[in-house]
Amino acid sequence: MASNSIVLITGANTGLGLETVKALLRSPKAYTILLGGRSLNKANAAAIEAQTEFPQSPSVVKTIQVDIEDDDSISKALDHVANEYGRVDVLINNAGGQFDQQFHVGNMMMREMWNKSWNVNTTGTCILTHTFVPLLLKSSDPRLIFITSGMSTLAESDNAAIKLNQSPAKGWPKKELAVAAYRSSKTGMNMMMREWTRILREDGVKVWCISPGFLATGLGGSQDINKRRGALDPSIGANLVRDVVEGARDQDIGKVVRRDGVQPW
Template structure:
């Protein structure tokens, strides 16, 4: 198989799906493995893409994978190893912002914090660890972690940024925070640094990619995100594609934005 093989998790909606579309729009051809927890939703996304890009040389195939389920990850690995033999690019896109579910009463604080880290950090680590043997069979292996601008420790001191501003004194606080999401993405940044160290001699290029504040369903309300200034997800998706295609190879091992390197 000559085309670049890309596995992207959480790819049936939001930034993941937009990234797949951006890859379809590239002048290059790819074999895209569209990862999703639900095979039905993965199949539906594949059908949508095939209808939207009927003449593309890029092909897409569904892969069932739930990064909270070790058995699912192992089955996905066995399937990809058997059918494709390698992975050239692994995009760890699957993630979630669960803080709102605590405020709505759907999750307790402990459940919400544990789920945030289980999805955004632990599950991402386990999937990456599982698929590294297939990455190492690539001639140009690339490993991407989708992070957030909200994860930057340095910018938590910048009071011109809304997320860094303090609520009024007193208790309880009436303003709502996304502390678990921010913390788990900061943890992912360190996770990427560890994989950079571990795989440096193997020639694997790694990044955390910060796509910007996007009008997706992250956090459960894309319309509210738009009102807060979120941008078109296609913009973030084009950035991810640029990294896949070598546009930021000088920034390997960093958390990167369109306009440069994101501070730690």
């Protein structure tokens, strides 16, 4: 059984997930990083990229195929990790998607878009977590992390200084791009995190949501467009995830954490 901490990251072949892999590779601590992706080929390419960028790292990157919308894929991933590593020390639920635009541009019907938003961001994430809990409980310091969003907070949703919270002009139809399905699913994830905190408290599992900030990833559009809108480099969010993994936010267990403190509900 590996002596390194075993860290499983879903959706890790791109965006924040891949930057989190790189952040862990930059750490002086040794990890066995399980880079999860729906496509094993893309996961393998990302792992090679990350390991090549940090050849002196004490950590190692392995790949695993996992699609959180596919229960059979999740079960096979569990069997693989159980047989190869015997436990998971840190589970980072990073896989997610923002599909609201797909309705607005005509690629999805509204029901399909809403259902997929919840299926990926909330339901699939919960099923994967439920499946992997037995391996988390074999860790001496189990950590369970969910990647949420700054758009998920109810308390700040009426802050009109944020463009997404501003009301459009009266009349119908509304032409402004809405992200109601994405926001709602991530708010649901926050409550799911609270439930996992309650359920696993006596087992000693430390649980958080992490709100990494507006990052220049491909989520909800192109990287370049998000960057022009003021998005931060994804490595900034990834460093926050690494801080949580390494104990810097242990005082905030059961909360939604962000760089400047705790995100209000």
